[in-house]
Amino acid sequence: MISLFNSMDINTTRTINELVSAIAYVLDVMSEGTNLYHSWRVSIFASQFAKAVVPDDRKTIFYAALLHDIGYLALPEHITHYLFTREDPTQDPVILSHPIIGAELTSQIPNLSTIAKLILNHHEWYNGRGYPLGKQRNEIPLGAQIILLADQLDMLMRSGSAAGTKAIEKEISSWSNERVSAELLEAAVRVIRDEGLVEEVSEKENIPAVFNRVRTETGPVDISGSVDAVGIACEVFSQLIDTKHPSMIGHSKRVSVYSILISLSMNLSHDDITKTKWAALLHDVGKLGIAKSLISKPGKLTPQEFEAMKIHAVYTRELLETITDFKEIALIASSDHERYDGKGYPMGLKGDQLPFGTRIISVADAFDAMTSTRTYRKAMSKEAACDEIEKCSGTQFDPAVVKEAIPVLRNLSVSLM
Ligand SMILES: [Fe+2]
Ligand SMILES: [Fe+2]
Ligand SMILES: [Fe+2]
Structure with missing residues (x-):
C-alpha cells in the first residue's frame, strides 16, 4: 500500500468554519475581481446586532449571514440586480429562488440546518411582502430578520443615497414594522450609533480587519463535526464551482x-x-x-x-x-x-x-x-x-x-x- 499523506488528522469543527469563510470569500471578494465584500459587511452588521438582541444565537447568525447569498453564485453579477419585495416589477425567478437554493445547498452539511433555515428566510419582510414564502411578523425567525436588516443596510450604503450614521438612521427609520420589527430596528440603531460601524466599514481597506475582529469575537459556530461533514462541505463547494x-x-x-x-x-x-x-x-x-x-x-x-x-x-x-x-x-x-x-x-x-x-x-x-x-x-x-x-x-x-x-x-x- 502506498502512503501519500500523514494520517487524517484534522480539527473538523475548525475546518468546517474555515471552509464556510472560504466559501463566503469566494461569494464576493473573489467574484470577478469586483471586491464587493457584501457577505463580509452583512455578517459584521448581523453579528453586532445579534450580540445586542439574541447573544446566544450570535454564532449561528454570523455564519448564516456569511452564506446568506450562497444561492446567487450562479448569477454573473451576484447581487447587483436586486429585488426588494415579492410584488417588485423586476421579478426574476433566479432572484426569487436564491434563498431556496441557498437553504438547499447549506442544509446538506450536517448540523447546519439552523443556518439553512435563516438563509431560507433572509428576504422575508415583517409586513409579509418579502419572498420567497411571504411569511410575516413572528413567523420569521429573528435571526433571519437580523440578516435582512444587515443586508438592506449594506445595499443602502452601497447605493450611496445615504452617507454617514445620521443619514442612514433617518433612512432606515421608515423600515420599522415594514421590513423588520420596531424593536429590532431600535436596537440596531443603538448599535450603529454606539459602535461607529457605518464609518468603519465604509472604507473598503478597513473591511478585512473589521471582519477578522468580529469573527474572532464571535467564535466558531458549534458544529460537533465529523470527517464526513468536511467531505460534504467540500461537495457543496464543488457544486458552486460546477454551476458558476x-x-x-x-x-x-x-x-x-x-x-x-x-x-x-x-x-x-x-x-x-x-x-x-x-x-x-x-x-x-x-x-x-x-x-x-x-x-x-x-x-x-x-x-x-x-x-x-x-x-x-x-x-x-x-x-x-x-x-x-x-x-x-x-x-x-x-x-x-x-x-x-x-x-x-x-x-x-x-x-x-x-x-x-x-x-x-x-x-x-x-x-x-x-x-x-x-x-x-x-x-x-x-x-x-x-x-x-x-x-x-x-x-x-x-x-x-x-x-x-x-x-x-x-x-x-x-x-x-
Ligand atoms: Fe439575498
Ligand atoms: Fe445579500
Ligand atoms: Fe479542472
Whole structure:
C-alpha cells in the first residue's frame, strides 16, 4: 500500500468554519475581481446586532449571514440586480429562488440546518411582502430578520443615497414594522450609533480587519463535526464551482469520481483516497475568480487570455491555504496543471516534487476535459482521450499513474453526467 499523506488528522469543527469563510470569500471578494465584500459587511452588521438582541444565537447568525447569498453564485453579477419585495416589477425567478437554493445547498452539511433555515428566510419582510414564502411578523425567525436588516443596510450604503450614521438612521427609520420589527430596528440603531460601524466599514481597506475582529469575537459556530461533514462541505463547494460556468457543469464532481476510481485501482488507503477526493472536488475553485467571459469563450483563448486564465491555479492555492488543516490539500488541488516533466504551471514542479494525489487528479482532469463538449470543440471518445493520455505519459503525466488509469478509464461502460 502506498502512503501519500500523514494520517487524517484534522480539527473538523475548525475546518468546517474555515471552509464556510472560504466559501463566503469566494461569494464576493473573489467574484470577478469586483471586491464587493457584501457577505463580509452583512455578517459584521448581523453579528453586532445579534450580540445586542439574541447573544446566544450570535454564532449561528454570523455564519448564516456569511452564506446568506450562497444561492446567487450562479448569477454573473451576484447581487447587483436586486429585488426588494415579492410584488417588485423586476421579478426574476433566479432572484426569487436564491434563498431556496441557498437553504438547499447549506442544509446538506450536517448540523447546519439552523443556518439553512435563516438563509431560507433572509428576504422575508415583517409586513409579509418579502419572498420567497411571504411569511410575516413572528413567523420569521429573528435571526433571519437580523440578516435582512444587515443586508438592506449594506445595499443602502452601497447605493450611496445615504452617507454617514445620521443619514442612514433617518433612512432606515421608515423600515420599522415594514421590513423588520420596531424593536429590532431600535436596537440596531443603538448599535450603529454606539459602535461607529457605518464609518468603519465604509472604507473598503478597513473591511478585512473589521471582519477578522468580529469573527474572532464571535467564535466558531458549534458544529460537533465529523470527517464526513468536511467531505460534504467540500461537495457543496464543488457544486458552486460546477454551476458558476455552464461549460463546467458536473466537471469537479466527475474529476473526483475518476480520481477515486484510479486511487482504488492503485490500492491507496482510505485516508489517501479521501484527501485525493477532496482535492479533486476543489481543484478548480480558483476558476470562481476568473471572468465568465473568459471561461466560456467560444473559440481558443489568445496567449494573453491564456495567461489570465492560468492565475486560477494560484487563486486555488491561496484560497485553500486559508483553511488551517488543508495545507496539503491546497498543494494537491492547485498543482493539477503542473506536468511530470516540469513544464507546467504555476510553479514548474517536476516528477516526485508533485504530490502523488496531484498526479492522479491531472489524469482524471485531462480525461474529463477531453471527453466533455467545450464551447470550441465537440467531446472526444473515451478511446481517443485514453490514446492521447498515453501519448503524454512521461511528459505531462506520471507513467505509473497512466499505467493504472488507462484500463479503468478506457473500459468505463457509462458516461457520468
Ligand atoms: Fe439575498
Ligand atoms: Fe445579500
Ligand atoms: Fe479542472
